Amino acid sequence: MRTIIHIAIREWKRIVSLPEYYLVLLVLPPAISFLYGFMYDKQMASDQPVAIWDEARSPLSRQFTFLLEETESIHITTQVDNEVTLQKLIQQGKIQAAVHFPKDMDAHIKSRQPVYITLYTNAASMVTAKLIYRDAAKVLITAGSGVILQKLVKTGMPSGKAMALVQPIKLDTYILYNPQYNYQKYLVPGLIAVGLQMMIIMATILALNLEIKKGTFYELQELAGNSASNILLGKGLAYLSVGWLHYILATCIVYPFFAQGHIGGSFALFILFSVLIMACISIGMMVSAILNDVMVACDVGLFYTSPTFVFSGFTFPRWAMPWYDQYYAWLMPFTPFIEGFYKTYFMELPLHYAYRELAQLLLYIVVTFPIALFFLQHKLNKPRLQHA
Amino acid sequence: MRDFFRQIGRLFLREVKLVATNHSLLLTLLLAPVVYAFFYGSIYQYKVEEKVLLAVADDDKSELSRAFIQQMNHLQTVSVEMAGDLPDAQEKMYYGHCMGYIYLPAGLQKKILALQQGDIVLAVNGARFLPSSELAGSLTTLALTVGAGVRLKYNEAQGLNTKMAMQETQPVNLDYRPLYNTRLSYGAFLLPGILALILQQILLIGTCESVAYEKETGNVPLVVQMGGGSLSVTLWGKGLFYMLLFLCYAFFFLTVNFSTLEVPFRGHPGDVALLFVLFFFTLIPMGFWLGSMFPNQLVAAQMMVFSTYPIFLIAGYAWPYDSLPLPLQWVSSMVPTTPFMRVYQSIVQSGGTLKDNYATVLHLLALSAFYTLLALLGLRRLYKRQQSISL
Numbered sequence: 001m002r003t004i005i006h007i008a009i010r011e012w013k014r015i016v017s018l019p020e021y022y023l024v025l026l027v028l029p030p031a032i033s034f035l036y037g038f039m040y041d042k043q044m045a046s047d048q049p050v051a052i053w054d055e056a057r058s059p060l061s062r063q064f065t066f067l068l069e070e071t072e073s074i075h076i077t078t079q080v081d082n083e084v085t086l087q088k089l090i091q092q093g094k095i096q097a098a099v100h101f102p103k104d105m106d107a108h109i110k111s112r113q114p115v116y117i118t119l120y121t122n123a124a125s126m127v128t129a130k131l132i133y134r135d136a137a138k139v140l141i142t143a144g145s146g147v148i149l150q151k152l153v154k155t156g157m158p159s160g161k162a163m164a165l166v167q168p169i170k171l172d173t174y175i176l177y178n179p180q181y182n183y184q185k186y187l188v189p190g191l192i193a194v195g196l197q198m199m200i201i202m203a204t205i206l207a208l209n210l211e212i213k214k215g216t217f218y219e220l221q222e223l224a225g226n227s228a229s230n231i232l233l234g235k236g237l238a239y240l241s242v243g244w245l246h247y248i249l250a251t252c253i254v255y256p257f258f259a260q261g262h263i264g265g266s267f268a269l270f271i272l273f274s275v276l277i278m279a280c281i282s283i284g285m286m287v288s289a290i291l292n293d294v295m296v297a298c299d300v301g302l303f304y305t306s307p308t309f310v311f312s313g314f315t316f317p318r319w320a321m322p323w324y325d326q327y328y329a330w331l332m333p334f335t336p337f338i339e340g341f342y343k344t345y346f347m348e349l350p351l352h353y354a355y356r357e358l359a360q361l362l363l364y365i366v367v368t369f370p371i372a373l374f375f376l377q378h379k380l381n382k383p384r385l386q387h388a
Numbered sequence: 389m390r391d392f393f394r395q396i397g398r399l400f401l402r403e404v405k406l407v408a409t410n411h412s413l414l415l416t417l418l419l420a421p422v423v424y425a426f427f428y429g430s431i432y433q434y435k436v437e438e439k440v441l442l443a444v445a446d447d448d449k450s451e452l453s454r455a456f457i458q459q460m461n462h463l464q465t466v467s468v469e470m471a472g473d474l475p476d477a478q479e480k481m482y483y484g485h486c487m488g489y490i491y492l493p494a495g496l497q498k499k500i501l502a503l504q505q506g507d508i509v510l511a512v513n514g515a516r517f518l519p520s521s522e523l524a525g526s527l528t529t530l531a532l533t534v535g536a537g538v539r540l541k542y543n544e545a546q547g548l549n550t551k552m553a554m555q556e557t558q559p560v561n562l563d564y565r566p567l568y569n570t571r572l573s574y575g576a577f578l579l580p581g582i583l584a585l586i587l588q589q590i591l592l593i594g595t596c597e598s599v600a601y602e603k604e605t606g607n608v609p610l611v612v613q614m615g616g617g618s619l620s621v622t623l624w625g626k627g628l629f630y631m632l633l634f635l636c637y638a639f640f641f642l643t644v645n646f647s648t649l650e651v652p653f654r655g656h657p658g659d660v661a662l663l664f665v666l667f668f669f670t671l672i673p674m675g676f677w678l679g680s681m682f683p684n685q686l687v688a689a690q691m692m693v694f695s696t697y698p699i700f701l702i703a704g705y706a707w708p709y710d711s712l713p714l715p716l717q718w719v720s721s722m723v724p725t726t727p728f729m730r731v732y733q734s735i736v737q738s739g740g741t742l743k744d745n746y747a748t749v750l751h752l753l754a755l756s757a758f759y760t761l762l763a764l765l766g767l768r769r770l771y772k773r774q775q776s777i778s779l
Contacts, residue, residue: 019683019687020686020687020690023687023690023691024690024694028691028694032694032698035698036698036701038713038716039701039702039707039712039713039716040707041713042711042712042713044711045707045708045710045711046711047710048708048710087567087738088744090567090568090738091734091738091739091740091741091744092734092740092744092745093730093734093745093748109559109560112552112555112556112559113555114554114555114558114559114560114561115559115560115561116561116562116563117560117561117562117563118563118564118565119562119563119564119565120565120566120567121564121565121566121567122567122568122738123566123567123568123569123570123572123577124567124568124569124576124577124733124737124738125577125708125733126569126572126574126577126578127706127707127708128708129566129569129572130521130572133564133566134525136562137562137564140560140562141532141562143560144558144559144560144561144562147559147560148539148558148559151556151559161503163505164503164504164505165503165538165539165542166535166539167505167531167535168500168505168506168534168535168538168539169456169500169505169506169508169531169534169535169538170505170506170507170508170531171508171510171527171528171531172507172508172509172510173510173511173512173524173527173528174509174510174511174512175512175514175520175524176488176511176512176513176514176515177513177514177515178514178515178517179514181514181517181521183707186514186515186517191697191701194697195694195697198693198694199694202690202693206686293411294686295410295411295412295685295686295689296411296412296415298412298686298689298690299411299412299415299416299689301693302416302593302689302693303420303423305693306424306693306696307424307427307428309697310428310431311431315517315518316431316432316437316518316574316578317437317440317516317518317519319437319439320434320436320437320438321430321431321433321434322430322431322433322434324430325430325431339484342484342513342515342516343482343484346515347482347513347515349482353482353483
């Protein structure tokens with residue numbers, strides 16, 4: 001135990017003195033965490049430039065325009081008079097959407113002729129297109145329902161009955177855990193979590209081979225009494241403590257201030273995060289024990305960690321990916337973690353809902369730690385044999 | 389002039405040799421772009437998500453509720469999973485077996501037949517952005533359609549013929565036309581940007597690592613001397629290799645990857661080619677400048693790995709530029725990805741031209757000049773430092 005602690009302290013000294021470690025483990029985490037937090041400070045994309053193509057030029061079209069302007073995402077910036085101009089303005093990036101009110105709109109409504117109000121969006125920018133559609137649809141559907149209600153009431157129907165006919169099925173929609181679809185609340189925790197686990201992997205991938213490159217491996221070997229398990233546990237402990245510092249940074253500073261999270265997170269989240277970090281350490285150590293060339297190890301880390309976020313299913317669901325990508329996603333511990341993260345962080349559920357994900361994370365340790373142990377012990381035995 | 393081309397040629401050949409003998413550069417520059425492009429591209433191959441699981445708790449158990457459930461199951465975006473009751477539906481969502489639940493209360497059919505409003509509760513897991521918004525959108529449309537159906541029947545019962553009853557049912561309609569991505573698919577939106585980002589990041593990592601390696605091995609004076617003592621020749625002699633290689637990649641991505649992933653290309657190829665040349669003229673000096681600041685190749689690679697997400701996220705592609713806080717808008721304007729993505733998206737996805745985006749093209753040109761200056765200053769600093777050490 002004493003040896004393990006000595007190795008952990010020695011590793012901490014390396015972490016604070018070598019740029020390969022302190023830049024990745026101590027400088028980048030706060031820098032990236034605050035950048036992500038600040039980036040989504042406005043929480044939602046608001047006041048996107050929208051054009052109006054008003055051929056109706058009526059009180060009703062002006063009223064609709066006013067209601068559209070009142071929404072969060074729409075800001076009427078210009079008037080157009082044809083579809084070609086409208087498309088040109090979108091191509092030039094001057095507007096993101098346009099609303100067209102047809103000629104004689106009011107007269108048609110009165111004469112029982114259905115009216116079509118057209119909403120054009122630049123769907124190449126999907127985030128803004130979806131937000132504008134959501135707001136515009138709400139306004140125009142409500143306005144349309146208002147027209148029906150007025151017509152029915154005019155026939156002498158009681159307002160309650162008229163309302164029931166306007167909307168026979170009232171769908172009460174509850175968007176749980178993020179009712180406003182707040183991007184900051186949604187994206188910041190996930191982006192930071194993925195960044196932190198990448199940093200742990202990219203650092204631990206150099207834990208053993210950088211010792212060889214810098215000529216300190218034999219010193220480590222002596223300190224560990226030639227025991228691979230002492231080295232792995234000692235170094236692992238140091239990286240786990242760095243992971244806990246990252247946890248404090250994320251849950252005590254960044255999540256509460258930038259993503260409306262609870263200070264300190266929760267017990268369930270702490271356990272889940274700790275097991276993720278242990279899995280990352282174990283994977284990193286395995287690669288480091290196998291590959292002696294630090295640059296090749298770094299490239300492996302780069303290749304392995306870079307796609308983590310997109311494969312995890314955080315932004316685009318895994319079930320919508322081809323089957324081979326779904327399998328590949330399971331090679332990365334962030335995939336089960338993110339499932340557990342939904343439950344323990346966003347949904348604030350007790351730990352037992354995330355038992356399956358915890359077990360999956362443990363599996364990464366069970367598989368990779370013995371491999372790391374085997375290769376490292378093999379390396380440790382080699383010079384002894386040569387010496388003998 | 390002949391000397392100039394000879395020097396450029398020698399530096400170019402030296403860079404080819406360097407890449408061929410440096411494992412990391414070789415892997416990064418020759419393997420990563422192709423593998424990443426197919427790898428990332430395949431994720432969004434199906435472009436849209438379909439059949440999002442939704443738990444249904446039906447306490448009404450009526451003809452109407454069963455018809456409603458059937459209609460839900462027919463939706464492209466929804467796959468119904470029956471739950472015993474409301475708590476069971478909630479548990480299914482808590483365990484992640486479905487993305488939300490819908491509750492049809494007892495007496496629903498009775499109310500609607502009595503011309504009273506019937507309430508249905510839909511709860512979706514907003515922590516999962518995309519599936520929950522798809523579910524909410526689809527079910528709102530379904531509820532409105534069912535509502536219109538009920539009104540149609542009422543109007544017919546009032547003696548109106550079918551045509552008139554239809555007209556009365558929905559006097560004001562929304563005609564939604566999403567331009568340049570008609571299916572509103574996530575894949576069609578993201579794939580062109582991701583492919584360009586892969587090119588950008590690998591080019592940056594490659595140039596950064598190359599310069600950091602020259603710095604680490606003390607070879608900067610030698611390289612500058614090969615360039616006849618001219619820093620510009622050194623920059624573009626080394627840079628020529630990256631320019632040619634990445635123009636080939638860009639051509640490959642825009643032809644092979646775009647066609648295999650079925651990404652539409654609406655612009656003029658000449659405009660995109662010119663844009664890529666300009667973009668690489670900005671990225672190569674930027675990579676040189678960044679590389680000159682890292683102590684060695686390893687740190688250069690490590691740092692550049694972590695630049696991918698921040699650069700992409702502040703570039704205004706995934707999140708609107710105007711929605712960034714003002715200081716980040718300034719930072720974003722200094723990153724070549726921002727003007728490039730704006731013009732690239734306009735040309736490739738919306739069918740725009742370079743002329744339509746001339747102001748943004750000028751922005752990219754200005755950044756090219758700025759980073760060239762920084763790269764030359766960085767090279768001069770390294771040259772002077774290493775020359776004094778060797779003396």
